[in-house]
Amino acid sequence: MTLNYMLFAYGFQVVWSPELIVFTILLAVLYLLAVGRFRIHFADAAPVPPGKKLLFLTGLVLLYFGLGSPLNVVGHYMFSVHMVQQCVLYLIMPPLLLLGTPDWLLRPVFRKKPVQRLMRVFTNPFLGLLLFNSLFSLYHLPAILDEVMQSAALVNLSHLVLLGAAFVMWLPVVCPLPELDKLTELRKLGYMFANGVLLTPACALIIFAGAPVYATYLDGPTLLCTPFFSTTADIPKLITGLSTLEDQQLGGVLMKLLQEFTYGTVLVYNLRKWFNREKDADGFDPSDLERA
Numbered sequence: 001m002t003l004n005y006m007l008f009a010y011g012f013q014v015v016w017s018p019e020l021i022v023f024t025i026l027l028a029v030l031y032l033l034a035v036g037r038f039r040i041h042f043a044d045a046a047p048v049p050p051g052k053k054l055l056f057l058t059g060l061v062l063l064y065f066g067l068g069s070p071l072n073v074v075g076h077y078m079f080s081v082h083m084v085q086q087c088v089l090y091l092i093m094p095p096l097l098l099l100g101t102p103d104w105l106l107r108p109v110f111r112k113k114p115v116q117r118l119m120r121v122f123t124n125p126f127l128g129l130l131l132f133n134s135l136f137s138l139y140h141l142p143a144i145l146d147e148v149m150q151s152a153a154l155v156n157l158s159h160l161v162l163l164g165a166a167f168v169m170w171l172p173v174v175c176p177l178p179e180l181d182k183l184t185e186l187r188k189l190g191y192m193f194a195n196g197v198l199l200t201p202a203c204a205l206i207i208f209a210g211a212p213v214y215a216t217y218l219d220g221p222t223l224l225c226t227p228f229f230s231t232t233a234d235i236p237k238l239i240t241g242l243s244t245l246e247d248q249q250l251g252g253v254l255m256k257l258l259q260e261f262t263y264g265t266v267l268v269y270n271l272r273k274w275f276n277r278e279k280d281a282d283g284f285d286p287s288d289l290e291r292a
Contacts, residue, residue, distance in 0.1 A: 010073060017068030024064040028057055034105055045104045056100025062093040067159065076149065079206075079217045080242075083251035087258040089159070090136070090166035095266055098167070101176045110177060123180050125172040125191050132169035133198035135162060140202050142213045149216040169195065173266060185274035192263045199259055206252030212244045 012018070035048040065071060066089040075082035109115060121127065138144060139158060148154040173188050175181040183191060205213075212218040242250065 015070050015073055017064075017072070020064055020068035024060050024068075028060050031056055031060075035102060042104045042108070046102070048102050052100050052102065054100070055096045059093050059096030059100060062088050062096065066093065077217070078251075079214060079244075079248045080251040080254055083255040084258070086136075086162075087255060087262070090132070090162055091259055091262045094163075094166045094170045095174045095262075098170060098174045098176050099269075103177050106176055110180075119177075119180055122168050123171045123175060123182065125183060125187075128169040128172050129191065129194055129198065132162070132165040133195060135165050136199065137202040140206070142215070146215045173270065185270050188270050189267060192267055196259060196263055200256070203252045203256040203259075206255070207249050209245075209248065212248055214248070217248065218244055 032053070035053065039045045039047070066085050071081060071085050071088075075085045110119060139148070139162065148158050171180075172183050172191060
């Protein structure tokens with residue numbers, strides 16, 4: 001399925017989602033204005049390092065990439081691409097946005113008592129641990145995923161629910177507000193390990209199934225999201241040479257590998273923060289070793 005074929009079959013609006021391009025650009029402009037020209041209007045607003053800005057902008061690009069690029073169309077035909085889309089939206093994009101958001105930008109909102117009560121709930125690690133992993137596993141049950149794929153409204157609703165659950169899952173680990181960051185680095189290590197364990201059964205079901213389990217990908221989409229059309233072609237084989245089963249197994253493997261890579265990267269980030277904090281607390285200077 002080439003880009004030209006998708007453009008011919010679905011049109012520019014479906015393939016590239018120009019409204020999402022505009023939305024993403026608008027968010028990027030508002031963010032850059034807030035951390036730049038309008039920073040003086042925030043109390044105790046420290047300058048935002050370029051690296052932090054890059055994290056947030058990269059997260060916005062991945063948000064568009066997951067929801068509005070041709071990846072979204074191909075994901076309805078190839079399960080492996082669908083799983084890459086899931087990883088981008090729920091495992092990679094949320095921590096980038098959270099890490100790229102300065103605390104002073106959010107603090108005025110979180111000073112309000114109702115918001116503080118909500119955040120105490122949303123930053124609860126047990127809620128984050130169970131909510132995302134249970135919803136993600138339920139979503140990938142064959143009966144549920146096949147049903148969702150038949151309706152544009154259900155597809156959009158599932159994205160919204162899983163995105164919310166993903167942010168709740170990530171908040172205890174990469175919370176942008178220090179006062180709500182309650183877990184020690186050691187507990188964050190255990191938290192991320194538990195997340196990896198809870199997501200493993202869903203991946204294993206997909207990887208070790210002896211036959212295709214999703215009718216949507218086995219028979220070709222019967223309705224998909226309007227205005228997609230029905231097809232009975234073996235799309236994975238046409239694009240990659242993989243059978244439907246092999247494409248399904250590849251999707252499970254990619255999901256597990258990308259999950260482990262993302263969780264591992266965030267763990268290294270938190271361990272470095274822990275090391276630097278302990279080093280500063282002890283007054284240790286690496287140059288002392290060189291002078292010695």
